[in-house]
Amino acid sequence: MSKKLTKNKKKIIDKIYKKKYSLEEAIFLIKEIDFVKFDASVDISVRLGIDIRLPHQVVRGTVLLPHGTGKNVCxxxxxxxxxxxxxxxxxxxxxxxxxxxxxxxxxxxxxxxxxxxxxxxxxxxxxxxxxxxxxxxxxxxxxxxxxxxKSIEEIKSGKITFKADRYGIVHASVGKVSFSHKYLLDNLEKFMKIIVRNKPSTSKGSYIKSIYLSSTMSYGIPLDLKSFVNK
Incomplete structure (x- = not known):
């Protein structure tokens, strides 16, 4: 059984890095490469073209995900x-x-x-x-x-916070692998819309440098930036 799993994993890894995926394709693939025995989180990592040393280029905010995160937030x-x-x-x-x-x-x-x-x-x-x-x-x-x-109710129903780290990368969990394709798509589109809206006015060049989608303990799937408004 473990040999078969390793074979499957190798096939998936080879597949992942052959191209960049649309958001829709990546969601299907994330479900395919999920090998853990629990309901894994679906995570997004967005590398931004910002200078995090400048206070006015710090990207942070909140997103009320339409379908929540699937987690019970304490x-x-x-x-x-x-x-x-x-x-x-x-x-x-x-x-x-x-x-x-x-x-x-x-x-x-x-x-x-x-x-x-x-x-x-x-x-x-x-x-x-x-x-x-x-x-x-x-x-x-x-x-x-x-x-x-009101803040408590919104957080319990799916509001998340985000902030670019010292490398200019925003990380967030946007649902569970068990979510339907539509639920994940809705959550991810809402998240990216808010990230784009939070572009600092002083940011020069490409704002969104790269985006990866992954699940807990899975490999990151590179997304095609054409799926998003890259202002």
């Missing part, structure tokens, strides 16, 4: 007492400022932290813990809000 709501009940109803897994002390002790078992502007001055002491993990609430990522319930 949310901590750092909100004042009068907002706790609404945050719980909206779907927050953990609620309350008591978690600040827990974070000081090293606890960070959440995917996203949502906060109100009124509590941000209390988070300075845990900034060094949350910052490196990408958990610090940020108005640009819409995780600092006067309406935290």
């Amino acid at each position: 949310i901590l709501a750092l909100v004042p007492k009068n907002k706790e009940s609404e945050a719980k109803k909206a779907g927050a897994d953990y609620v309350g400022l008591k978690y600040i002390e827990k974070i000081k002790s090293g606890w960070t078992d959440v995917d996203v932290i949502v906060a109100t502007p009124s509590v941000m001055n209390q988070l300075g002491t845990i900034g060094k813990i949350l910052g490196p993990k990408g958990l610090m609430p940020n108005p640009k990522m819409e995780t600092v809000s006067i309406n935290p319930e």
Whole structure:
């Protein structure tokens, strides 16, 4: 059985690097090359023509994926007492400022932290813990809000955040291999539309340099940039 799998893998690898694929073709291929025994995530990596040393060329933002990510996102709501009940109803897994002390002790078992502007001055002491993990609430990522319930509901229903790394690459999970072709296509098209819309006005030359689609532990499939508006 393992020999057959290795043969299949070799065939797929040979196939992948013969050309660049349209988004539609890549989605079919991603399902074909998925050999893991769990429902793998579908990930996209977009290399951008930006100079990340310049603050005004940092590409970051949020996308509300039409069909969600297929993941159960664990949310901590750092909100004042009068907002706790609404945050719980909206779907927050953990609620309350008591978690600040827990974070000081090293606890960070959440995917996203949502906060109100009124509590941000209390988070300075845990900034060094949350910052490196990408958990610090940020108005640009819409995780600092006067309406935290809305933010929580949107995150639970499929809103993701993105930010170009130090190499100018944006990485994001946009669904699961088990998603239908249409669901993955809808999510990917929405994601790329927002990436294109976030092009810095000072960015020169080609904005989108390369795009790869992959699933958990799979090889990256190179996409044909003609599938997208390359402004």
